Amino acid sequence: EFVLTQSPGTLSLSPGERATLSCRATQSVNSNYLVWYQQKPGQAPRLLIYGASSRATGIPDRFSGSGSGTDFTLTISRLEAEDFALYYCQQYGGSGWTFGQGTKVEIK
């Protein structure tokens, strides 16, 4: 069974700080199919990063993705008020998708 584990579960930071979110897979992931989403309460998820490192349309450049193999990272260089939210990684495995359990970025 393919599992994505995100850490930490919760990240408590102040505006202006750097956020580093981890997504680790139990098997090697094709980087082309590693995706990050942001979700705010009561809203649908929003695509942030696809192909492990490509920003989606309209996503600010303070968001960046990196990684390969089994270890991937989403970095928010300087947190702004609107960035406090839930973040999910996702991978495509040929016959379906798997989501990580999410990381909550909260205001410290």
Add this chain to the structure above:
Amino acid sequence: EVQLVESGGGLVKPGGSLRLSCAASGFTFSNHNMNWVRQAPGKGLEWVSSISTYSTYIYYADSVKGRFTISRDNAKHSLTLQMNSLRVEDTAVYYCARAQWSYAFDIWGQGTMVTVSS
């Protein structure tokens, strides 16, 4: 405006059935794979099912295989999820989502709530 609008959610008893619909507008529906994703109250995202552009390839999560059926009508720009033998653990907000060329889900609907309870 590119948009997905789900409908059909509601309250149903365990063992019952429900049919969800997703109406697409603002883009060429037949050019995109489509998906259903659900989110139980207070929980994370769970992929449910995917269908390719002309229904050639269809995939289901193990948790719904044999109970749910995904389909699409490209002429009507619509996506459907037929849910049978519903269980309490199927309670969730169900989102339809468009897949872009990279397979990432770039457009999401607002979701429709399905509650399975006696």
